[in-house]
Amino acid sequence: MTDDNESIQYVPPLTVSLSHSSSLCSRSPSPTHIRIKSSSLWPLLLLLILVNMANSLYILPLNRVVEMRLCREHYARYDPSLLQPDGSVPEKMCKVDEVQKQLAWLQGIMETTFVVCDFVVTIPFSFIAERFGVRVVIWLNLIPRISMSAWALVVGNYYHTLPTKAIIAGPFLAILGGECVFSSTIFTLTSALAREYVERASYFSYISSISYVVAFIGPSLASFTMSQNLWLPFWLSISLLVVAAPTIKMLPETKRRPSAPTTPTTTADHVAEAGPLLGKPSPSPSRYYNAFETGPGGFRSISHAARKLGRLIAGRKNFQVLLVSFFLTALASSDTKLLVQYISKRYEWTFAEAGYMLSAKALVNVTLLTVVVPRVIRASMSSRTVRGSEIWLNYLGAEASIAISVVGVLCVAVSYRFWMLMAALIIYALGSALPVFTMSLVKSPLIALVDSDIQDFSIVMLTKTLGSLVGAPLMAILWVQGIKSGGAGLGLPYFMSGSIYLAAALVVTRLKF
Known part of the structure; x- marks a missing residue:
């Protein structure tokens, strides 16, 4: 990291800013930049920890809440004598195919709904980021996260009033922003804080490792707390998100001023730029943000932005190749959403027990990204003698990572013993x-x-979101078919994932140096 007394050029972290840099320069003065101390990375990391931990605490018990509702309905219909006095059923009895297939469908629908809503609002939210600043966007992003945990509490407890399918309503609040908006902001801010390649790669590694540290602690914490009380993880998730709200205030601001100054200025919190980066330029400051107008004007702005997106991709063959690989790897990695259900069903474990297994996998992720990768990068770059060798390092690292993922995911698919699964998850990690x-x-x-x-x-985050959008229903369908087949067929989603990873590896080989 840079020293606290040093500063770097800051790039405003719009969630989606699609205008080509050359067209921007041709129509307006050079944008004003604010210089940020590297200490600005710490609020970003803290926010990432809080949000990811809250998400981790939500996902694992949600499976159990939905399964519990479905299980109660199943036995009430077919064998009421197995119901306990309070109407519940032991979790071990809920691993029957009928319940697990319904759970897979509901989880697939919820995941698809969340991704669709997130994808649809990404471009409109970029206008909000331009006018009101990225802090507003992230604050709005917290609303659906808090509401989904609260809704799980409501649906889980009011089973006499609300049907189980009511749980599907929660992800519709992603209309206020989801993972695409949040992740693109995080990656852009992280990139802005780095001075050169080694530092940037290390920062990306730190960001990824933070996610995996949370992935290591989160499932274990969720498993422990839901073992004490099923509703406790949801309350903890809501509390962490409430704490995250004031943390956003410490992030650098990116709000645009309605008019650009004639000479560049910098302040502690704001960055002013001449004209919008997204949408058509307006002749007067009051009309900079015609995306907020009602009527056809706003639609024309979004259409204009979409055309600029196409122009930014067109003619850049390497970028197109990389985007295809991002799509494929996002599609393939959708299998991880099923992992806790896969472990619980295949080995007849409780979700709490499966959560501890996910933490063991994340431990490998943490070690790899906090120790191994940064050291390999620094060692390789400190001894480089050929210009552009960092590109080769990234290329070889990407291909090796995909190849390892292929082997790991196929091992997960064929693991029918606990020790085999443990080894497979380590390879996959x-x-x-x-x-x-x-x-x-x-x-x-x-x-x-x-x-x-x-x-x-x-554009990368949009592409990855599109891959997840296709992957969520695809993996749900394959998982349901795997449950119907039974035995080795349970690994069907992971066999498909391995094939898609292999296709991604072949796509990356088409990069031209």
Whole structure:
């Protein structure tokens, strides 16, 4: 990291900023930048910890809440004598195919709904970021996260009033922003804080490792707390998100002023730029943000932005290749959403027991991304003698990570013993360094244009979200078919995932150096 007394050029972290840098320069003065101390990375890391931990505490018990409702309905219909006096059923009895298939469908629908809503609002939210600043966007992003935990509490407890399918209503609040908006903001801010390649790659590694540290602690914490009380993880999740709200205030502000100053100015909290980065330029400051107008004007702005997105991708063959690989790897990694259900069903474990297994997998991720990858990168770059060798390092790192993922996911698919699954998850976890190398490639001279990282990261996050959008229903369908088949058929989603990872590896080989 840079010293606290040092500063770097700051790039405003719009969630989606699609105008080509050359067209921006041709229509307005050079944008004003604010210089930020590297200490600004710490509020970002703290926010990431709080949000990811809250999400981890939500996901695992949600499976049990939905399963509990479905299980109660199943036995009430077919064998009421097995119901306990309070109407509940022991979790071990809920691993029957009928209950697990319904659970897979509901979880698939919820995941797809969340991703669709997130994807649809990403571009409109970029206008909000431009006018009101990124803090507002992240604050809005907390609303659906808090509401989904609260809704799980309501649906889980009011089973006499609300049907089980009411749980599907929760993800619709992603209309206020989801993972695409949040992640693109995090990656762009992280990139802005780095001075050069080694530091940027290390920062990406730190960001990824934070996620995996939480992935290590989160499932164990969720498993422990839900063992004490099923509703406790949801209350903890809500509390962490409430604490995260004031943390956002410590992030650098990016709100645009309605008019650009004639000479560049800098302040502690704001960055002013001439004209919007997204949408058509307006002749007067009061009309800069015609995306907020009612009527056809706003739609024309979004259409204009979409056309600029296409122009930014067109003609950049390497960028197109990398986007295809991002789509495929996001599609393949959708199998991780099923992992806790897969472990619980295949080995007839409780969700709390499966949560501890996920923590063991995350421990490998943490070690890889906090120790191994940064040291390999620094050792390789300190001894480089050939210009552009960092591109080769990223390329080889990406290919190796994908190859390891192929082997790991196929081992998960064929694991019918506990020790086999443990070994398979360790192998699979070794491929988790992939985002470090692929995100660094986006910023490298092989891909990036001058000052295009904001736009490129936004397009990457949209592409990854699109991959998740396709992957969520696909994996749910394959999982249901796997349950019907039974035995080795339970690994069907992971066999498909391995095939998709292999396709991604072949796509990456088409990069031109």
